[in-house]
Amino acid sequence: FTKHKIFTCNNFYLPEFVAKSLEKFKQFQVRQDDIWIVSFPKSGTTWVQELVYLIENECDFKKATQDSIENRSPFFDYPSPGLKHIENIKTKRIIKTHLPYCFLPDEVEKKAKVIYIVRNPKDVTVSYYHFTNLSTQAQFTGNFYDFTKLFIEGKVPYGPWWSHVNDYLAKKDVHLINYEDLHTRPFEVIKELSKYLGKNLSDDQIKSIIDWCSFDNMKKNPAVNYEWYKELGLYKKNGHFFRKGKIGDWLNHFAVDDSQKIDDIVEKKLQKKLDFNYGICNEDLN
């Protein structure tokens, strides 16, 4: 599936580089002022990373272009930049992770601010499938139907999706962001997020953040669009990290019976009811 073997730990499927570091993750020292951005892969993490950075830095757009998003909010689970590097960050930390809740460092929820992003699982499947084709680190050779089957069985890296989501939904101090809400009512979502982070932004500031973080603007922003991964050989040349950024692209991909299977997962396995805006999709799909 990936160049790194997949292991099962606590019934989660984890890439090798994650599975072998679980003990170190647990022992990582959390700080009171840390902000943790957590998600199942392909749920809109990058979007929220940029929002949080701008809220925290009170719309300092210039500063946001001076360093890449992965330096401004490092990926906890990945070997690069690594835990030592993150430990040594002197300023307030914004940390991204895809770890299931049970593998987070002790005291994260008690000490730090934790933001969890959730997205319609059908769009997650589509986005994840395309991502495995973009990444040179993935070695998945099947087609979309094969990938969906694995997703439904919970056997994609960081899966099962429903266990990942359930474990965070159960935590009362975790701030939940729904990808679809961010599309359909960005102003309110960003206002609530700012409040959670203890920042009081003006309406104009919120509007400027919405504009800065639109899909089109982020796609052409070289500090966030991951086009540099192509030079590093991590992404293939013929695709983009910023792929479509829509609600409802699953309609272009899913077979009816697989769609029903995911509806059943949402209905029966999710412990809370979430509104994924199944009925709404952005115009100009395809």
Ligand code: A3P
């Ligand atoms: P698609 O593949 O459906 O386009 P993550 O950051 O968790 O890896 O999620 C990536 C997904 O979020 C991709 O979905 C990407 O296009 C989408 N995304 C990133 N930034 C976005 C934005 N500003 N607006 C809408 N979608 C965005």
